[in-house]
Amino acid sequence: MEEATTPIEPTAAAAATQAEAAEAGHPAAAGAHEPHGHHSPPTGFIRKYIFSIDHKVIGIQYLLLAITAAFIGMFMSVLMRLNLTWPGHKWTILETLFPLGAPGGVMTPEFYLSLVTMHGTIMVFFVLTTAPQGGFGNYFLPIQVGAEDMAFPVLNMLSFWVTLVGLVVLISAIFVEGSTILGNTDFVNNFLGGGGTGTLGPIGGWTGYPPLSALGKIAGPGQGAGATLWITSIAIFCIASLLGALNFITTLLNMRTRGMSLMRMPLTCWSWFTTAILALLAFPVLLAAGVLLLLDRHAGTSFFIPGGLVFSDAVLPNKGGSPILWQHLFWFFGHPEVYIAILPGMGATSHILSTFARKPVFGYRAMVFAMFAIGLLGFFVWGHHMFISGMDPRTSIAFSVLTLSIGVPSAIKTFNWLGTLWGAKIRFTVPMMFAIGFVSLFVAGGITGLVLGQTSLDLFIHDGYFVLAHFHLVMGVAAIFGMFAGVYFWFPKMFGRMMSERLGQLHFWPTFIGVYGIFVPMHIMGIVGMPRRYASFQEYDFLRPLDPLVMLVTIAAIVTAAAQFIFLFNFIWSMFKGERASGNPWEATTLEWVTPTTPPPHDNFGGHLPTVYRGPYEFAVPDAPEDYVLQTTPDAAAGNVAAHAAGQGVQGSSGNGHNGQH
Amino acid sequence: MVTTVSTKPAGSVSTGTKSIHLGGTGRRAGGNGSRGGGPQPPNGGNGGGGGRAYPDATPQQYRIGMWLTLSAILMMFAALSSAYVFRSTRVQQGWQAFSVPSMLWVSTALILASSASFEVARRALRRGAADVYRRWLVVSLGLGFGFLVAQLLAWRGLVGQGIYLATNPHSSFFYLLTGLHALHLVGGIVGLVYLMLRARRDAANLRTNAAGASGAAVKARAHADAIGLYWHFMDGLWVYLFALLFLWR
Numbered sequence: 001m002e003e004a005t006t007p008i009e010p011t012a013a014a015a016a017t018q019a020e021a022a023e024a025g026h027p028a029a030a031g032a033h034e035p036h037g038h039h040s041p042p043t044g045f046i047r048k049y050i051f052s053i054d055h056k057v058i059g060i061q062y063l064l065l066a067i068t069a070a071f072i073g074m075f076m077s078v079l080m081r082l083n084l085t086w087p088g089h090k091w092t093i094l095e096t097l098f099p100l101g102a103p104g105g106v107m108t109p110e111f112y113l114s115l116v117t118m119h120g121t122i123m124v125f126f127v128l129t130t131a132p133q134g135g136f137g138n139y140f141l142p143i144q145v146g147a148e149d150m151a152f153p154v155l156n157m158l159s160f161w162v163t164l165v166g167l168v169v170l171i172s173a174i175f176v177e178g179s180t181i182l183g184n185t186d187f188v189n190n191f192l193g194g195g196g197t198g199t200l201g202p203i204g205g206w207t208g209y210p211p212l213s214a215l216g217k218i219a220g221p222g223q224g225a226g227a228t229l230w231i232t233s234i235a236i237f238c239i240a241s242l243l244g245a246l247n248f249i250t251t252l253l254n255m256r257t258r259g260m261s262l263m264r265m266p267l268t269c270w271s272w273f274t275t276a277i278l279a280l281l282a283f284p285v286l287l288a289a290g291v292l293l294l295l296d297r298h299a300g301t302s303f304f305i306p307g308g309l310v311f312s313d314a315v316l317p318n319k320g321g322s323p324i325l326w327q328h329l330f331w332f333f334g335h336p337e338v339y340i341a342i343l344p345g346m347g348a349t350s351h352i353l354s355t356f357a358r359k360p361v362f363g364y365r366a367m368v369f370a371m372f373a374i375g376l377l378g379f380f381v382w383g384h385h386m387f388i389s390g391m392d393p394r395t396s397i398a399f400s401v402l403t404l405s406i407g408v409p410s411a412i413k414t415f416n417w418l419g420t421l422w423g424a425k426i427r428f429t430v431p432m433m434f435a436i437g438f439v440s441l442f443v444a445g446g447i448t449g450l451v452l453g454q455t456s457l458d459l460f461i462h463d464g465y466f467v468l469a470h471f472h473l474v475m476g477v478a479a480i481f482g483m484f485a486g487v488y489f490w491f492p493k494m495f496g497r498m499m500s501e502r503l504g505q506l507h508f509w510p511t512f513i514g515v516y517g518i519f520v521p522m523h524i525m526g527i528v529g530m531p532r533r534y535a536s537f538q539e540y541d542f543l544r545p546l547d548p549l550v551m552l553v554t555i556a557a558i559v560t561a562a563a564q565f566i567f568l569f570n571f572i573w574s575m576f577k578g579e580r581a582s583g584n585p586w587e588a589t590t591l592e593w594v595t596p597t598t599p600p601p602h603d604n605f606g607g608h609l610p611t612v613y614r615g616p617y618e619f620a621v622p623d624a625p626e627d628y629v630l631q632t633t634p635d636a637a638a639g640n641v642a643a644h645a646a647g648q649g650v651q652g653s654s655g656n657g658h659n660g661q662h
Numbered sequence: 663m664v665t666t667v668s669t670k671p672a673g674s675v676s677t678g679t680k681s682i683h684l685g686g687t688g689r690r691a692g693g694n695g696s697r698g699g700g701p702q703p704p705n706g707g708n709g710g711g712g713g714r715a716y717p718d719a720t721p722q723q724y725r726i727g728m729w730l731t732l733s734a735i736l737m738m739f740a741a742l743s744s745a746y747v748f749r750s751t752r753v754q755q756g757w758q759a760f761s762v763p764s765m766l767w768v769s770t771a772l773i774l775a776s777s778a779s780f781e782v783a784r785r786a787l788r789r790g791a792a793d794v795y796r797r798w799l800v801v802s803l804g805l806g807f808g809f810l811v812a813q814l815l816a817w818r819g820l821v822g823q824g825i826y827l828a829t830n831p832h833s834s835f836f837y838l839l840t841g842l843h844a845l846h847l848v849g850g851i852v853g854l855v856y857l858m859l860r861a862r863r864d865a866a867n868l869r870t871n872a873a874g875a876s877g878a879a880v881k882a883r884a885h886a887d888a889i890g891l892y893w894h895f896m897d898g899l900w901v902y903l904f905a906l907l908f909l910w911r
Contacts, residue, residue, distance in 0.1 A: 151723045246730035254723050280730060284738035292745070295838065300828035303745070307756045319830045320756030325745055332741070 041602030051161075053153035054602060058160050059139030060494060063487075065164060066131035067571075069122050070480075071564070072171075076119040076200075078561050083107045085554040087536035100198025101178055110221045112535035113203035117222075118174065120206030121230065124337065125237050126167050128479050132344030133279070134163065134244055136486045137272040139494060141248060143592040144266050146257025146610050148603040151250040155243050162240035170233035173201040177226030188225045193217050193297060195225035202227035205533065207330060210304035210323045214296040218311065228297060231290050238287040241279045248276035257591075259612035263368070264631070266590045266616040267361060270368050271347025274375045275340050281379070282336035289329035296321070324389055331382035338475045339378045342442070343371060345482020346413060349435045351616075352485050353420050355588045356432035358627055360617040362419030363412075370409035370416075377406045387458045396455040403453035410446055414439065429586070430504030434485035437512050438478055444516070445474025448523065463533075466526025469519045477515045484511075484567070491574065492581030496598045499578060503570040510563035517556030521549040589628050590616050721884035728888040732895045735846060739899060742842070743906055746835045750910065758830045759911035762904075763819045769812035770904055773847075776805030777897040780854075784890050787883060792868035795886075796861045802893070803854045806847065809900075813844050832911065839903050847896050853889035860885065 042048045049057060082091065090105035101111035142150055150156045175182050176195040182188065183196025194217045203222030204213040208231065217224035252273050256265075265273075292303040300317075307320025354361045361367060383391060383399030391399075417439050426432065448470040452458050461467060484507075491499045525546055530537065537543045537550075584593040596606040610632045618629040750757055783798030817837070820826075827837045860882055861868065867878040 152727060242731075242734050246727055246734070249730055250723050250726045253726055254720065280734050281737050284734045285741040288738045288741040288745075291842070292742075292838075295827070295834070301834040301838075302756070302828070302831060303749070303834060319828075320753065321831060322749060322753045325748060325753075328748070329741055329745065 051157060053149070053157045055138050055142050055150045055153065055156055056494075056600065056604075058156050059135050059137075061160050062130055062134035062138055062163070063136070065160075065167065066127050066135055066483075067568075069126035069130070069167060071568070073119050073122040073127060074561050074564060076115045076122075078557060079107075080112060080115050080119070081554040081557045083112055083535060084537070085550055087538055098178060098198075098200065100180065100196075101200055107535070108198070109535035110197075110199045110203055113205075113533065114177070114200035114222050114226070116533055117203055117205050117208075117230070118170075118201045121170060121234070122167075123476065124206055124341070125234065126163070126170070128341035128475065129237075129241065129279075129337070130163060131483050132348070132479065132486070133248075133272060133275050133340065134160070136268075136348065136483075136490065137248060137275070137344060138244075140490065140592055141269055141272050142251055142255070143595065143600060143604050144269050144590055145252060145255060146260050146591050146605070146612060147251060147255035148605070148609070150247050151255055152247050156247050159240045159243035159247065162236060162243065166233045166236035166240060169229050169236060170201075173226040173229035173233070176229060177201050177222055177224065183225060192225035192228045197221035197224060197226075199226065202230040204230075207334070208293070208326075210293065210296070210326045211306065211309060214293055214304045214323075214326075215311065215316075216297050228294070231293050231297075235287055235290040235294070238283040238290065241283045242287075245276040245279040245283070248272055249280065252276075257609045257612060260591075260631075263365070264612055264615050266347075267350040267364070267367055267371075268344070268347040270371055271343045271345075271350075274371050275343045278336040278340050278343070278375050278378065282333045282340070285329055286333035289326060289333070292329075293326065324386075327386050327389055328382070331385040332379075334385060335382040336375070336378045338471075339375055341475050341479045342482070343375065345438055345479045345485075346371065346442075348482050348486045348489070349417065349438045350413075350420070351590075352431050352435040352489050353417055353439075354617045354619065355489075355586055356427040356429055356435075357421050357424035358427070358619045359420055359424050360615075360619055361416070362422070363416040364615065364617065366412055367416055370412040373409035374406060374413075377402060377409070381406065384453055384458070387455050388462050393455070400453055400455050404450060407446075407450055410442075414443055414446075429488070430499070430501055430508060431485045431489035431586075433505070433508045433512075434481050434488060437508070438481040438485060440512075441473055441478040441481055441515070445470060445472075445478055445519075449474065461526050463531055464526040465522040465530045465532055468532045469522035469526060472522075473515070473519045477519070484508075487571070489586070490592070491571075492585045493592055493595075493598055493600070495575050495578075496581055497574050497576075497578030498581045498585060499574040500570050503566055503573075507563055507566040507570065510559055511567075514556050514560030514563060518553050518560060521553050525549060587626070587628050589618055589630050591631055594630055594632050721880060721887070724884045724888040725891070728891045732891065735895070735899070739839075739842075739903070742835075742839060743903070746839070746906065747910065749831055749835065753831075756831055759832045760820070760823075760825060760836075762836075762908050762911075763816040765812055765816035765819060766904055766908070769809050769816065770901065772805050772809040772812055773897050773900050776802045776809065777894050779805060780890055780893050784886050787868065787886050790869050790879075792861065792865050795868065796858065796865075799854060799858050799861065803851065803858065806851050806854065806893075810844060810847065810851075813840055816840070836907060839907065843896070843900055843903055846899075850889070850893050850896050853892060857882075857886055857889055 041054070042052070048054075052058060052061075079094075082089075088106055091102065091107075092105050094102035094107060095105040098111065101108060101114070138150070138156065142148070176188055176192065177183060177197055177199050178201070180196045180198075183194070188195045197217075197220075199222035201222065202208070202213070203220075204227060208227070212219045212223060213227055213231075215223065216227075252265075252269060256262075292301075295301045296303050296305055302318035302321040304323050304326045305316065305318040305321050306323065307318055309316045309318060350361050350367055381399055381403045383395060384403045387396050387399075421436075448466070452461065452467060452470055488499055488504055491497070528543065528546060530543055530546060537546075581598060583595070583598045586593075591610055591612070592600070594610055595601070595604060596608075611634075612631045613634050614629060614631055616631060618624075618631075620627050621629050750759075779798050780802040783795050783802060786792075786794035786798060817840070820833070820836075825833045827834055864878045864882055868882055
């Protein structure tokens, strides 16, 4: 191509000078030769860092929100482990913090259940849904497709702030239920259904099954104002996610730069795209369910409350509804939600494995289709959460078969990851370790999905620790590993500094061994018959032999939790004191590594949108001068690369821009 | 500079007017001609004059964004109406259906008419008849309000018979579905009011036909198209809900 469209390929020196120029207070320096066509960055502190419409700032805001939420949720899980291991033990600190929830320093069972609920809700919505998609997706989707920003920057800002409101409302549930002062104010009593019951919020679990969740305060402690705020927070979160999802999809469909055909997108973009589609179609259903639940709680309807329900020796006036209806609506959302959590991790893992194996992703096309297959099938398997609801066995079998069939695309992805690693000279950096850890956890957690997908087995183990272990491994910890991989991988681009490798290793090993130490024993507990959601197992003699395992899990949990502070320290320390990063420290190929400065300028490419000539994972291309070829390298510059390039996207010079047909 | 983009096949500008740049905002204009590759449109009169603090969306983006919004709304009503069907057939307990108020026929007629009148307005905008556009916008808006009033009257009729939200499951669903639809229609009304305000402000710019469209006119058309999609969707959604409530008791 002609010189005018030469893509930006910063040599280290050029990047450095530009970075210096930017730091010297000339943010427009990178695009100085570009008289018009870039939007100028905001100058005020508030527009720049608080109410910013820059997708990069919003991405970091999402990430910080998720990290905060993750530490709150982790703290709750440690509290739960303490109670399970030493039931009845007096923790003076607990009495100081929660005088109502832990009178005399001993946790009440209701308090324990509210911990279960808040841990689950915070982790699922404000960590697993927020960080991979809202955080990394926001920051890197526009850059990786070569756009200046999201399609609707203002909506993007709104979606973050709405998410934050959701989190604040959820956290407020703790205080409204837990404090006699706040919980008994007129506002709470009149509009929210009354609180001050001394729990830590709602106690219905993150699934909030009716009828108890639909009855309000009469259903007992933790079902008053806290539950109202809980469901309100989820409804708010639904709206935020919808705003985010439609922005992601529009950006990806319409704002790809020249040459960035769909099949040249990094797999991360495919995963954010699939996730956004799932969010767009699943969250409205949860929102509908939330509206119905709120109406049941506050407007006297009976969508979920069966007629003639006897409660506390009184027949309730409700005319008849179906608690199962909630389960259908909830899990129609809830199952795609699992993939909303894990798919971005899959994308990041593919991306990172390929980069550090210095090999193209094995079976790029298969990866894309497998991702879509997982997303599509995810909408037809919600019934496997309801095998024990009294479902017609024929329906169960249909759900069971569909559930097991998800094993096929999952296996395709797993074997393609292994194929990517096969025979590679792997660079064992910290992001790579976490990406490999992701594969390990995804397999370990996913394989039990095949056990749970069988109706007859599920009937026995559904309400026990086996399920707990399964979903924590596959959707919780694996997704978190995907996030860690992403943080370590993209940190240099986001903050212009490297994270400490040594601290990263120190973080990885206790975390990796720790999570297996937590969740492998839980499988055994589940098979023995330990039921989940119980605050203590003192009364069950048949569970006594498991005490050493319970202790082991708790120790592993404490070690793992402690290791996360190494990460936190590394994250904050590196932001200010880390080694300065070059523009492309990992020698990767995709567009985020060709930005004129690091971190990227306000409009990402300094006014010059890059042109893409090839697929995203061209590593170890024969005859190329280096072992990686940037997506922006024209064919002429890369020698006779095109002829050897594996797979997709070799007709660079006729790239058809945003239409993207290929 | 921009001429170097000629390596792109001429036929690739297939989206035609759809991919036209927004004059003035300068988002895709200039640089390496990264988007359409076609000639840049003339910068429109008061279309913004470049250097905006943040980029505006292009016409396709409004349309895609609106379709995605509608698919989310569709999922929500699909969930609620499947709950309605599930509740009335599989549970049945306590289900006392009442006959749907006849006022709903009136509201259906009103919303159909407003959809049609909006289409007249949109076509007027397309050929540059700004005054006709504004007039028909007012008509659509009036019909939209008329629909809401008719819905309210229908509700009042039910209340007069002693049928409230919590009276029985059927009434709960009736109020819920009509209420949520009305709420979404209010969103459409806000959109129409926005179009009217814009039409007043940009009146001079809108009096051109598509060939010589200014940035403001292109944008106004994109907005009208997107909001029109929403407005028609609300119409279709209502017809669906009406049929559901009328036929499935």
